[in-house]
Amino acid sequence: MNKKISVSVAITVALIAMTVTFSITMIVAMQIFDNTVTSVNEKQSMYNKLAEIDKYVRANAYNTIDDATLNDYIAYGYMLGINDKNAKYYTEKEYSDLLAVQNGKLLGIGVDLIKDTATGYGRVIRVYSGSPAAELGIEVGSYITRIGETDTKNLTKDGMLTRLRGEDGTTVTITYLTRGTSEEKTVEVTHVGYTTPTVEYQTLNDTYGYVKITQFGSTTASELDYAVNQLTGAGVTALVFDLRDNEGGLLDSANECIDLLVGEGVIAYAEYSDGTREILAESDENKVDLPMICLVNGNTASSAELFAASLRDMAGAKLVGTKTYGKGTIQAAPQRLSDGSAVSVTVARLLTGKEECFDGTGLTVDQEVQLAENTVMYDYALAEDAQVLRAVSVADTLTGVTTMEGSSNAGTQTGTDSSAAGEDGSSAAESTDGETGETGDSAAAEGGDSSADSAA
Template sequence: MSRKVSLSVAVTVTLIAMAVTFSITMVLSMNMFNNTVTSVKNRERMYNKLSEIDRYVRANEYFEINEDTLNDTIASGYMLGISDKYARYYSAQAYNELVGTQSGRLMGIGVSVVKDTSSGYARIIRVYSNSPAEDLGFEAGGFITSIGETSVKNLADTSAIQSALLGEEGSVVTIQYLTPSREEVTQDVTRANYTVGTVFGQMIGDSCAYICIDDFSTSTGTEFRNTVDSLRSQGATCFVFDLRNNAGSNLTSALIAADYCVPSGLMAQGQYKDGTVEDLRVSDDTEITQPMVCIVNSGTAGGAELFANTLRKMGGATLVGTTTAGKGVVLSDPQSLSDGSAVVITRGLILDNEGQNWNGTGLTPDIEAALSADEASSYYDFTVDTDPQISRAVSAAQALTGQ
């Protein structure tokens, strides 16, 4: 009798389990189906709209359509429309330049430039050592007025100017140049390989080490360590790290540099769409024990913000300047497409060692030190000795040492 009861119970339990499993499966399947149908409908609506526009334009447009430009613009517009302000589309040419520069195939003339808003020319802000530009006497403070047959005034921005300066190793480009004393010079420059440094350091006075980090690239970690060690050997009792207008291109490199400054512990994590969280880096016990100050501004972004935030949270660093860009995200590697173009999207958020994220808000400095309108217009005329934000940061660092 008990066997029959046990058998009946077992059958009942099995049937219930099957019913529950079936119900759950049906619910999941319906959700998947609904999501798929919604996705298909959305895509159909998008394609239909583009097709409708395309039919009208091709039937009525007076001017000739450049198909490559049209396709690149559609792809760029798609990336602009996905509510990810960090997403980017690279045309085949732009992506080829990016890969070529990273691999060393494409060369420049050896200058770092910005588009000067008042003149429209390319202002030279740095000339790299052992480069063609240095060999020909180009100087920071000068202006490039034309590249080949193209007037720099006709180039939209700094990125377009930098692109125009690139070319294959050994290729020659004619540069028209205004010296800092405004003498007009024309030079035929042969593009060549040279080392682009990202870290530049010097002593201010007898005790304060000033280190400017232009960007975070694959070589920055090693450059940073060597520069810190060199200035330590010169008697540095405090450090000022200048991160203004540092776009922070490489998060890993930023963490490697920060690791040399802070004590052991979790430095940062990545939080992704599926809810997973992974450690981005755990630091060792090597650290800078002298007071540290970071100079930041609205151009301090990405890895540069990560560096500054890590030094403040883990190393007690003071931030001087203005609120940073608020780019606290993990970006994907470029996803290459069939026609040679590529896209980059946001993969996740950066969390600091306390689980906090600054994306969209930026880092607020401990000591506000904004430039006046007149000072801002003279930003690239300042030297290390005359820059008011550097002076404010050095004073803060020295105060922390008791000087």
């Protein structure tokens, strides 16, 4: 009898469990179904609206519609409307050119440019050794006034860079003004390969090491390692890293550079939309045991901000200059579409090893120093640059040469710093310190990209 009761109870419990499971499954399934229906309905509504607009326009528009251009602008609009300021759509040509630049098939003429706010022309802030521009005698401080038949006043910085590129052996005609003269020169430049180092270094006051990192590329870590070894071997007592106008680059490269300098710890996390976090990079126990200072400004962004934040958090570095741009997100590599175009979207937030995010806020500096009004860093030699002078004073304090009170009076030049990446006056992603950079050494002996993405 007891056995029969036990079997009955077991059957009853099993039936109840099955019923509960079925009910829960149905509830979840209905929720998924409702969400799916809502999503389908929303998409159908979007497609219907677009079809309605298209039908009306084609029936009434006076001008002829170019369907290829229309499709590109629809795609641009979609990416602009997804609440992702870093999302990007590439037309078939833009994506093809991007790949060609990355693969070294599209070459510049060997200069870095900014859009000069005073003249509207393209101002040369760096000339790469061994490049076509260097061979023709184009100098830092020159102004490119025309590319082909196009006045550069009518072009953005990116527009100028694009027009200056071409395949190996092809030519481009440019017109330029040498600094201090009023006579324009027109030359035909032939595209050939050249080395574009991303790290330059020299000593300051024969005491401190100055390292300019223009962007984080595929060879930056090896270049930085070489530069730091050369400087420490020469007996410098502190390191100043100039990240001004460094708009980022490869995140993996920045992590490798950070690992070279700081001790053991987590460098960066990725935080995804569901709240989960993943460690992106960690540093080992090896480090450079010297005081460090990072020079930053409003164009210091993304991977460069992570570099500065990590050196401050993990090595006690001081930040000098002005507040950084505030781009702390991670974008996926461009996804190629069936017609040859491509899209890229933000996939995660970038967090420092302290699990802090600087996206939208930027990094505040320890010593704020602004340049004189209507000037940019390229207007100054290192010995005259107020931000560099303050960095030297901070290095004096960190190494015990002087007190903080003594250093606070150095580099007091004030005004408005060049800020907000992407505005006129901002540098190309690989622009360096132009006129002052010629006095330093390049770390390209240990590597350098054959043609940088943002070099012209």
